[in-house]
Amino acid sequence: MRYEVRKTSYILATETAAMSQTQHPLPTDGELEILQILWEKGPVTVRQVNEAMNLLRPVGYTTTLKLLQIMDSKGLVSRDSSQKIHVYAAALPPDQTRKALLDRFLETTFQGAAGEMVLQLLGGHRTTEDELSRIRKMLDHQDNQNA
Amino acid sequence: MRYEVRKTSYILATETAAMSQTQHPLPTDGELEILQILWEKGPVTVRQVNEAMNLLRPVGYTTTLKLLQIMDSKGLVSRDSSQKIHVYAAALPPDQTRKALLDRFLETTFQGAAGEMVLQLLGGHRTTEDELSRIRKMLDHQDNQNA
DNA sequence: CTTAAAATACGAAATCATTCGTAGATGCGT
DNA sequence: ACGCATCTACGAATGATTTCGTATTTTAAG
Incomplete structure (x- = not known):
């Protein structure tokens, strides 16, 4: 018994998702929301990210911070912690x-x-x-x- | 420093997602997996859905049942419960x-x-x-x- | 040095989706 | 009518993600 959904379509990927994301997991929805801000603004502080988030919807400062920390641990962002105020940037384009x-x-x-x-x-x-x-x-x- | 995302692109949607989904919430990932089966097979029993699921990965029968019940309560599927063995179908194309x-x-x-x-x-x-x-x-x- | 403002760290609650166990109902074969 | 296989119902455990409260650290001003 076969599942046939494709009709005239037939596609071959030249590269798998796994191959293109070597090392990095896919971001969750919340993480992606932050990535969009980082892509647009470049390296920024937690506060700047949080302020950008709050233009869209109310989000607590520590919520944004926590998510950035998680993203750092996953390798989705890089963090410059040489100063007291950390600066985050998207790890991938x-x-x-x-x-x-x-x-x-x-x-x-x-x-x-x-x-x-x-x-x-x-x-x-x-x-x-x-x-x-x-x-x-x-x-x-x-x-x-x-x- | 700027990452420019949109360049020459400028799009207007003619219709919003909400408009096209009047009444029905978007399916979750698990729900979508079941919808794909329903779209392919048409009206089927829980067992048939579950067997199709198990061709892809191991899933308990009651797991499939529960998900179908939830989908019914959300209006994502229709259910014929006139017989003992219920028959489910996708509510939308x-x-x-x-x-x-x-x-x-x-x-x-x-x-x-x-x-x-x-x-x-x-x-x-x-x-x-x-x-x-x-x-x-x-x-x-x-x-x-x-x- | 002391204090206040502002930042980071982190545990844990809240939320949402998925999975499963168990109870009870139904129908079929004998 | 009885027992077994199979079904539905549904509460609750699990798991993942998001959110937040609180403690601690750091910096800069007085």
Whole structure:
């Protein structure tokens, strides 16, 4: 008995999620929220992170601190503790982390059918001309690789 | 110091996740795993779901049952309990549920930048010609809408 | 040096999701 | 009707993540 969900879609990953995240676990939702701030602001103090968080929703200072400490222990952020006030920065660039999260999401939600996912996505979003052309270029590039 | 995340991307959703999921909460990971089975197999008994689950990993029968009961209480599945052996089916079609999950993922992980997400996706996946052409058609359709 | 303000460390509560054990109901074969 | 296999119901343990309270440390000002 087989589970058949994919229809016209057939995708091969060139690289596994595990390979792209060597050493680092995937961030949890709360951790990702902090990473987004770190990616945007660069190296910052706990207070700066917490203030950014509080623009979105109320979060206690020690909550933010604790999460950053956990993330440090997981290797998701680096910490400069040479001064009293520690400065945190994301350990990995956004692309790499987002790609790893995307791979997992694609697998769990679309069972690996990348094309299906793109169609769902474009079906519900208005996209700019510039973006469309960048995507076309990427498609052409894929074409060359396949040929 | 700045990590620039969005560059040329600018997206507007035409519909919010909440709008597309009127009435139904988003499934959790475990619930989604069961939904995938229901979508593939159609209306089935708890035992059938559990057997499908056990092809992937060991799960106790009552675990599967409990999850289905929870999903029923959330409205994620429908249940026919007219017979002794209940029969469950997904309450929503896969497209609608996956789209809602995709919207949330896009927001939390890519901060809404759909184009960035597509680029990340295509950057790491080998895609079939058929799939590429379907995506091109969708791009052209978007073009028309934008014009 | 003393104190106050502000930071870090960390245990533990709170929350959410998953897993399972046990109790009780149901139906089937004999 | 009896007993066994199988089902549903459901409380509760487990596990993961998030949140916070409290203790301690550090720095800088007076």
